[in-house]
Amino acid sequence: MLPAGRHVINVCADRYRFAVGLTAAMLAGKVSLLPPSHTPQVVRHLRQFAPDVFCLTDTEACAIDLPQVRYPDAPAAPQAWRVPQLAPDTLVAYVFTSGSTGVPVPHPKTWGRLVACVREGAVRLRLAPGTALLATVPAQHMYGFESSVLLALAAGAALVAERPFYPADIAQALAALPRPRALISTPIHLRAMLAAELALPPVDLILSATAPLEAALARDAEAQFDAPLIEIYGSTETGQLATRRTARERPWHPWPGLRLALEGDRVWARDGYLETPTPLGDALELLEDGTFVLHGRLADLVNIAGKRSSLGYLTHQLLTIEGVQDGAFFLPERAEASGVSRVAAAVVAPELTEAHLLAALRERLDPVFLPRPLLKVERLPRNSTGKLPQEALAALLDPPVRP
Amino acid sequence: MPELASPLMRPREAADALEGELAELIVAALNLEVPATAIDPEAGLYGEGLGLDSIDILEIALVVSKHYGVQLRADDAANTEIFRSLHHLAAYVAAHRTK
Numbered sequence A: 001m002l003p004a005g006r007h008v009i010n011v012c013a014d015r016y017r018f019a020v021g022l023t024a025a026m027l028a029g030k031v032s033l034l035p036p037s038h039t040p041q042v043v044r045h046l047r048q049f050a051p052d053v054f055c056l057t058d059t060e061a062c063a064i065d066l067p068q069v070r071y072p073d074a075p076a077a078p079q080a081w082r083v084p085q086l087a088p089d090t091l092v093a094y095v096f097t098s099g100s101t102g103v104p105v106p107h108p109k110t111w112g113r114l115v116a117c118v119r120e121g122a123v124r125l126r127l128a129p130g131t132a133l134l135a136t137v138p139a140q141h142m143y144g145f146e147s148s149v150l151l152a153l154a155a156g157a158a159l160v161a162e163r164p165f166y167p168a169d170i171a172q173a174l175a176a177l178p179r180p181r182a183l184i185s186t187p188i189h190l191r192a193m194l195a196a197e198l199a200l201p202p203v204d205l206i207l208s209a210t211a212p213l214e215a216a217l218a219r220d221a222e223a224q225f226d227a228p229l230i231e232i233y234g235s236t237e238t239g240q241l242a243t244r245r246t247a248r249e250r251p252w253h254p255w256p257g258l259r260l261a262l263e264g265d266r267v268w269a270r271d272g273y274l275e276t277p278t279p280l281g282d283a284l285e286l287l288e289d290g291t292f293v294l295h296g297r298l299a300d301l302v303n304i305a306g307k308r309s310s311l312g313y314l315t316h317q318l319l320t321i322e323g324v325q326d327g328a329f330f331l332p333e334r335a336e337a338s339g340v341s342r343v344a345a346a347v348v349a350p351e352l353t354e355a356h357l358l359a360a361l362r363e364r365l366d367p368v369f370l371p372r373p374l375l376k377v378e379r380l381p382r383n384s385t386g387k388l389p390q391e392a393l394a395a396l397l398d399p400p401v402r403p
Numbered sequence B: 001m002p003e004l005a006s007p008l009m010r011p012r013e014a015a016d017a018l019e020g021e022l023a024e025l026i027v028a029a030l031n032l033e034v035p036a037t038a039i040d041p042e043a044g045l046y047g048e049g050l051g052l053d054s055i056d057i058l059e060i061a062l063v064v065s066k067h068y069g070v071q072l073r074a075d076d077a078a079n080t081e082i083f084r085s086l087h088h089l090a091a092y093v094a095a096h097r098t099k
Helices: A015-027 A040-049 A111-124 A142-154 A167-175 A187-195 A215-225 A311-319 A354-364 A390-397 B011-030 B054-068 B086-096
Strands: A007-010 A031-034 A054-057 A068-070 A091-097 A105-110 A132-135 A181-185 A205-208 A229-235 A239-244 A258-263 A266-271 A282-286 A292-297 A301-304 A307-310 A326-330 A344-348 A374-376
Touching (some): A015 A091, A040 A091, A040 A354, A142 A229, A142 A239, A311 A326, A311 A354, B011 B086, B054 B086
Parallel strands (some): A054 A068, A181 A205
Antiparallel strands (some): A229 A239
16 A cells, blocks of 8 residues: 555654554554654655655645655444564664755664663553543654654553644543543643633643753642643654653652763763764753753754754855855853743854745744744854854843943 | 733723733743734734734733633633734723722
């Protein structure tokens, strides 16, 4: 029923259909590609990476420029079947990060390690058998892939197909599920739910990942949902690495067998369930008892709502626009009222309008990385060595007040 | 904080006032660089136009629940219409507000 191509981009929004597509691909010896976004540029790169790639979709209006296969509407005829077995070293997916030069970087995932990682997670979470997993994150993002799809496929939890968005919809969807039930979410959604002045149904477990969660928010969530909240630390490259009970503790407890070590200025992760030794994008303070404290992202890296990029990558994309003479992305210094920090950009492009620049960026970048604001300037505040200090860029937004 | 639209105003004025009030709330909540008065009430909020994304839409949902007691729902038949423009959002809020 699937085309001959060995690679599939599974964009099914319905989590059940995504899981069916994933397993169908695995059994047919195909590899699922999970890119960070579906901008035209990313899709072009994926076609170069795997010329036989096709797109499995469950929407009619899917605009991805690849051969498309619609998820069949009619249910398959019932037949007797056994749970299939896959060799642990079977390559089942490439999860992509955005990379530093514009070309997405593939991270291979084998079935055995994916399963071992989420099974360890299930023990950590004290996940009761049959727990229904309602997730506000997509199945195609590494966190959602592990915590809403693989936990169900390989650790005895129950998958929930819907992905509600508004707080009122999430509350209603949770209340409709039998217990035990879990909410798989993010700081952004948890904050929105707690602030929405809704009666929240009790759950049995809350998971949070993608961005650091404040302890006060975690305590509030535990009180209002009457459930423990476990925060997960991980990355697209490594999968899930550590957990903590954020309401009660600051240090993170790494997965058993994982080795973390400072090498030069980066912490590297090795062994555990990793496919390969991997440098981490965060500043970690390793404690003597084997736990660690997280001190935020390394300087160049940005994380907006679980989507990662680097200022270097974003700047590179800006400079590829014809007519742009100079430009740079940077982080505004002030805290955002919404708790979500955005990136800003300054650009020297006398011939181009702001609208043209934004349209060109939209073609290249995930929308969360579009600059706010995009400042058109005559020249960038480069110092005498040609470098661009972050402070000088930030000062473009908030010029120092003169007495 | 902007003053709430008075029920004594005529419908057209009340709608304009609510649009202005929503624009102020959105600009403040999202920390947008544009002044509230510069938002074209007919321009799209999502994607092109004002360029909002799903994080912003969640933030706007929070603003309208806090200020007007309106809980946005995705299964609402009108949902795709709501974010078509500031004008559409204001009309929806006007029809469903409880405070």
